Amino acid sequence: MSQPWQPAPDNGGFGGQQPPPPPPPGGAPQQPYGAPPPPPASPYGAPPQQPNPYGAPPPQQPGYGYPPQQPSPYGAPGGYMPPGQPSPSKNNIPLAILLSVLGMLVAAVLYGFIYQLGFDEETGELTQTLYVAVVVGVITALGPAFFARGNWPAYILAAVLGFVGIVLGGLWGTALIMSDLLTDVTGDSAVTIFFTYFGDTWDVWQEDLAAIDWVLMFLAPLGAISLTQGVQRRSGQH
Numbered sequence: 001m002s003q004p005w006q007p008a009p010d011n012g013g014f015g016g017q018q019p020p021p022p023p024p025p026g027g028a029p030q031q032p033y034g035a036p037p038p039p040p041a042s043p044y045g046a047p048p049q050q051p052n053p054y055g056a057p058p059p060q061q062p063g064y065g066y067p068p069q070q071p072s073p074y075g076a077p078g079g080y081m082p083p084g085q086p087s088p089s090k091n092n093i094p095l096a097i098l099l100s101v102l103g104m105l106v107a108a109v110l111y112g113f114i115y116q117l118g119f120d121e122e123t124g125e126l127t128q129t130l131y132v133a134v135v136v137g138v139i140t141a142l143g144p145a146f147f148a149r150g151n152w153p154a155y156i157l158a159a160v161l162g163f164v165g166i167v168l169g170g171l172w173g174t175a176l177i178m179s180d181l182l183t184d185v186t187g188d189s190a191v192t193i194f195f196t197y198f199g200d201t202w203d204v205w206q207e208d209l210a211a212i213d214w215v216l217m218f219l220a221p222l223g224a225i226s227l228t229q230g231v232q233r234r235s236g237q238h
Helices: 093-117 130-140 142-147 152-181 190-196 198-207 211-235
Strands: none
Touching (some): 093 152, 130 142
């Protein structure tokens, strides 16, 4: 006995599978609800930026055709040197030495005139002022202080030249005094006595040396070193 014909089951019935939904227009797949949107595609083939897990804004990328910015060696934008740091290129050692020698000669001549003014012809006593030696050292150290910053050999040279300036200034002042005393006898000028009779001038100056003269010789180098260190600290160089 034959079986009656039964129609094929419909997939859209209660027990069948649902057909997949048609794709949305444009071909882009739909994202499930609640999922974060994908990052936008990077132009020109650059790798996409990774999201920052801490919420900070991502670093800015340079535009197309611009080279990446190099980090500054001094920590400031554009590579500028921070204030208070003197540039080593400003140092000029030969100029500093030349100015120190010229300053010593000028200071010695001025000190010689002050040395002469302190002499009393009636009593034969010589009065000297301590701060004058400090001024001699400062004048001698002007060149190294501003044109050889941080250069200790130049500083020591300035101190030695300050000592020499006191000695030469004392000899020049002695020649001025001898010229005043011997005007009616020889008529020689102070320049002639200083250069022609330098040995005699040295002997007279050395015989009249007192304790204050040694103090002056110490104060001149001290004034030179003090000026160089003050300028160095003010410029921020250690």
